[in-house]
Amino acid sequence: MTSLVDMPCHQERPSLLSASSGYENYRGFLNLLYVILALGSCRLVLENILQYGLLVEFDWPLRFIQDPTNWPSVLLILLVNCFIIFEFVLQLKLSHTLILNSKAKNKWICLQFLNFITILIFPAAYVYYRQPNPVGAFIAVCIYSIVFLKLFSYVHINHRCRQALIEKKNDSHESTNVSKHPVVYPNNLTYKNLYYFMFAPTLCYELNFPRSPRIRIRFIIRRCGEILVLLSLQYCLGQQWILPILRTLDRPLNQYSALQNIERLLRLALPNHLLWLILFYVYFHSTLNLLAELLCFGDRLFYRDWWNATDLYEFWNRWNTSVHDFCKRHVYKPLVDHYGFNKLIGSLVVFAISAFFHEYLISVPLRMVRPWSFLAMMVQVPMGFAVRLVRSESKTYGNVAVWISLILIQPIAILLYIQDLFYRDFVKDKS
């Protein structure tokens, strides 16, 4: 009776934001990020219209055609088909030589090796001599790198299928379960199969990909809308927020005081990180989902929950599923399981390959070989150990350390590249 009279309404309960509460549903804050981005872009558009009037240009296709620095990149992108078709022909040839160590087979394998090397060297040489627009060159070099990795996976899997077929011929009493796998080697060696894989949002070749039942038109429209809005937002952010900061650099970094450099770094870090988050969403969510929907590709797990990663290794495992699965399937596992290497060496090789491609994608379009992007990637290994130490204190601290390293390392590399561009152009002006 007393309990009803004084209407008790308090209990011993923790606050939800305390780590001890165990509460974790913050979906609403993700929506807040979306709302802030949307309102922020509305404001930028309005400000722009108020300052300059309506300046939308509908002639960009014409201007694209008329700008001569764009054409070398388009040509370069189209030329990648030569490498794909050449590799396909080699695979067809190899599928006919099911005897081990034949002379013909060695010839095809040599040509294959040559093909892989050329895929990486050709665009670099082309960009160096033709000097296209860096943005177009960057897109072309990305496509070449993706094709390189896809063909590597294609060759690896076809090689294994060929080996299995040879073993089965020698050991003919073994039966395989074909019913679950409609396409078997060598029936997969068709242009249609290869080009489906080339366009599919994955780097790992499989003879039979999981397929989604149908194409949803509303899904496609929404993804296209996202891409359009977010790319415009990125463009505005870059013009309004990042370029003005970079323009304040009027001499090499070592001629500023340490405090001034740190201040500029922090000033650059936030818009750069925002741009990176938008890029993540546009590429890994909108674009890859759009591609998958158009191709009825069933596996949409292009990223895992990297935002909750409590150390850097977890982050690299989760943030780009395609690359992670590729490295695990075609580099780490063969090294560790087949060749018997140490696990640490396997991981280091994976990081080194990843670092090489990060550097390749930056150095070639800028026509300037600098170690910054390679180092930014390789420094992740020792930093990962440091973050693990932080994580042993609390998982939240580990997650915070991951965010800090993500926010700070990129702008450091950007400032170093800009300084080098500055030196290059300075020297050019002098000579």
Add this chain to the structure above:
Amino acid sequence: MTSLVDMPCHQERPSLLSASSGYENYRGFLNLLYVILALGSCRLVLENILQYGLLVEFDWPLRFIQDPTNWPSVLLILLVNCFIIFEFVLQLKLSHTLILNSKAKNKWICLQFLNFITILIFPAAYVYYRQPNPVGAFIAVCIYSIVFLKLFSYVHINHRCRQALIEKKNDSHESTNVSKHPVVYPNNLTYKNLYYFMFAPTLCYELNFPRSPRIRIRFIIRRCGEILVLLSLQYCLGQQWILPILRTLDRPLNQYSALQNIERLLRLALPNHLLWLILFYVYFHSTLNLLAELLCFGDRLFYRDWWNATDLYEFWNRWNTSVHDFCKRHVYKPLVDHYGFNKLIGSLVVFAISAFFHEYLISVPLRMVRPWSFLAMMVQVPMGFAVRLVRSESKTYGNVAVWISLILIQPIAILLYIQDLFYRDFVKDKS
């Protein structure tokens, strides 16, 4: 066997950010918000030091004492004790008159009524005549409002206890379970009990509050650190980001074009919302937890998960647990359960009282009665219906609508107040 040969690694899976995936753990993005706030404030501090050198002033206690406009507010805050003590004396008197409808009792109840009215009128009159600094006046008026609500709860619960005691005397065979409730009426009528409630982070009086076992020093240090850092950050944000926007207003709003007003509104909305988020954290998490820890107050649920609210009513139910519990316990339930009012009318009364206090807290310190804050609160009722319609489409849209209304309504009210201040000062200059 084939399955091992082509190493399948794809399955039919959705992307995590798709609503269809059912994935909801975004704790990492909350940490990202913290990191961005911390890095942003570091940058502001650095920029400030680079521009002005180190200007930290350690003489603010001295300056506070010397500024004569601060003293009226301090005096006002101290005077609140008169009302608390007067109410306590009245409760003591009432506890002695356990006979219903006695003449003495009616006298005490009339005095009580007078006391409640004076608590609200006295600070308004005081601020109007003494004209203190608006910030100090705002804090004083907040304290008076909190004391008003607390005393209302205190009177309500003591009244119910007294009624129960009278009924028990008439109907003496009923037994109460005392063991679970160490303090029973009228033993709770002590200064210690009343002042514990006055300082406790709740508006709902209980004879026996849940208590936490001990004071954790590390917890207190962390909360104090948060308060210090975040209040400095708020100060910097206000100075650097919000004041420059407000200073661009050099004539009344209706003399600008609609596009210009919308642009200014959007420009103001984001820093204002950031300030509001920080204020939420400083007050509802850091300060109330600090107070609770110092008082060993067990119930730390000062806010529920309002960030996931899918309509405005859910938001108002979750965002301030103290006020929500007070309104439910002392206004809504008595109206609906005891007096038999309609539920809708109960809700409207709660919103109207809340709107009155929102207006009171703004109008009194500015010495300017305007309906904007009252209207901003009352407009929540029809807007809530609109948001429910949006929510029926998808819960995510509902949450987005809640964020948009939170982000936009505050700066609209702020701009209207500033316009009115502008008119008032303009008229003053003319005369």
